[in-house]
Amino acid sequence: MSVFILIWFGQLVSIIGSSLTDFALGIWVYQRTGSITQFTLITVSGTLPLIVVSPLAGVLVDRWNRRWAMILSDSCAALATVAIALLIATNRIEIWHIYLATTICSTFCALQWPAYTAATTLLVPKQHLSRASGMMQLAGSTTQLISPVLGGVLLGTIHIEGIILLDFATFFVSLITLFLVRFPEINTVKTSDTKQVGRSSILQEITSGCAYITAREGLLGLLIFMVANNFFFNIFNVLFTPFVLSITSTNVLGIIVSIGGIGSVASSLLISTWGGSQQLIYSLFGFQLLGGLCILFMGLYTSIPLLTLSIFLFSFGLPIIYGCNQVIWQRKVPPDLQGRAFAVRSMIGSLFRLLAYLVSGPLMEKIFQPLMISNSPIAVSIGKIIGTGTQAGMSLIFIVVGCCTMLTTIVAYQYPPLRLVEDELPDVIPTN
Missing domain, CATH: 1.20.1250.20 (MFS general substrate transporter like domains)
Structure with a gap:
């Protein structure tokens, strides 16, 4: 180390x-x-x-x-x-x-x-x-x-x-x-035989990373699951600052964001010292579910103390989610293929992150905000709980994003190759 x-x-x-x-x-x-x-x-x-x-x-x-x-x-x-x-x-x-x-x-x-x-x-x-x-x-x-x-x-x-x-x-x-420092050479690490992938063409090597993932249902399911929920998380992240500013001051926003940062640091310190759960996939599912629940509560209730608690718990779970996901990939992908496999993850994740940035504004301004301002059935019914107006439009999108996150997690849990990815897919690196 x-x-x-x-x-x-x-x-x-x-x-x-x-x-x-x-x-x-x-x-x-x-x-x-x-x-x-x-x-x-x-x-x-x-x-x-x-x-x-x-x-x-x-x-x-x-x-x-x-x-x-x-x-x-x-x-x-x-x-x-x-x-x-x-x-x-x-x-x-x-x-x-x-x-x-x-x-x-x-x-x-x-x-x-x-x-x-x-x-x-x-x-x-x-x-x-x-x-x-x-x-x-x-x-x-x-x-x-x-x-x-x-x-x-x-x-x-x-x-x-x-x-x-x-x-x-x-x-x-x-x-x-x-x-x-010096890094160990890849060929000194015992891995599965991945040299069957040809090196004669850069295009072949690019596709080999995709091929390795798509040939393993558990890893493909994990990639899709993380990309989907990160898409929802990024929509939440884009709208969080204007949402908080619609109900309180910039000083309170700074305090809330700082408390969220403390949650992330505390979680990261815990993993760094403790090492985390032995069943990574269940920790990932559990904290994804908690994240969706926190977003849902932030949409339903605008109480500052509850909002602060929700963002603390949401931020506390993020390092665990991303850490568990990262370790699973490191254990299941051979070292000589990790650059390509991780680059595929980065490319797809960045694409959907950009998509979340681009759709957040139009979703808010063209769909959810008008729903909570007009005399629509949604404004009349849900408006009794979350109110009406611009802030209510953001509350509604938080409710939808939170529910979608939890639903995606529940559906993913029902998919055996993903739920059992740690057991069914062998580790490709030895225990030192």
Whole structure:
């Protein structure tokens, strides 16, 4: 675990720096343009490359040394970041420069994340994969908790140029940790025979990742299940901030978001130290069900204490859900195929995340909000519980999203290949 912990620390520092830059650039673009569309395009430019580049990135990760893949990714992202800092400092920055830099960073993130995740399988003993996954979730939870607060403070002191240069410095921390270690070669790990997949064509190698997943009903079911529920979760995430602001102040919103962040950090710390359940799939089902129930309660009741408790429990479950999902994939996919398989997951997940971003606004404005403003039967009946108006429209979509999440989980549980994926599909890595 010592090598993994060193790499994890470097990645944690780098992720915090990148999150500060993302936060600062988002505020800068919105203040500069006053356009929500321009602000949203930052998210789009950060998501599209993951959809387009991930299949090729997965092949490269499996072909290359994964340490060098991570070094290349961090180096190129650092250069794009410092270019933006120089453009801002010389007052030559244009909005399209931000989109281009975000696209470049996202492109290399498509290479870095599968390499990082697949390398973890080589570095960490099988029995400690849950702890490693918990640490990776902890990095994300910690970043989400401190970045908005720290970013707001730094914007007022060192300004956006200083934040971007700080981000550039964090890349060096990541690179130093990567240069200090060595990764095991893939061929030194005993796996099932996957060399039957031809390497004569990049297209063949791209499709081999898809073929491995589709040939195993349990993994395919897990992929579909996670993508479906993440789609619902992302709709909830997009609408959560305007929903809370429709019933309370920005200060209360900040407190609620911070408490949610504390829930994520607490859960991640628990997994990192304890290691998690032996039956990962049941933990995943249970906390997905809890997440849907929390969203449902937030739609039904707008009491601030209940809303705060719901977001705490929802956030507490997320690291467990994603951690259990990650470990199952690491145990069931051979190391020499993990780059491709994880890239397929990233591509499909990013596609549906982008779809959730795009449909959330129209769903709210064109369907749910009119239903709760007009004298429709829904407004007359459900309106007695959740009220009417804009806030009630968001409450209704939360109720629907929560019910869909729980229903999807119940249906998935009834599918034996998914429910029994840990037992029926053999592990492909030995216990060290």
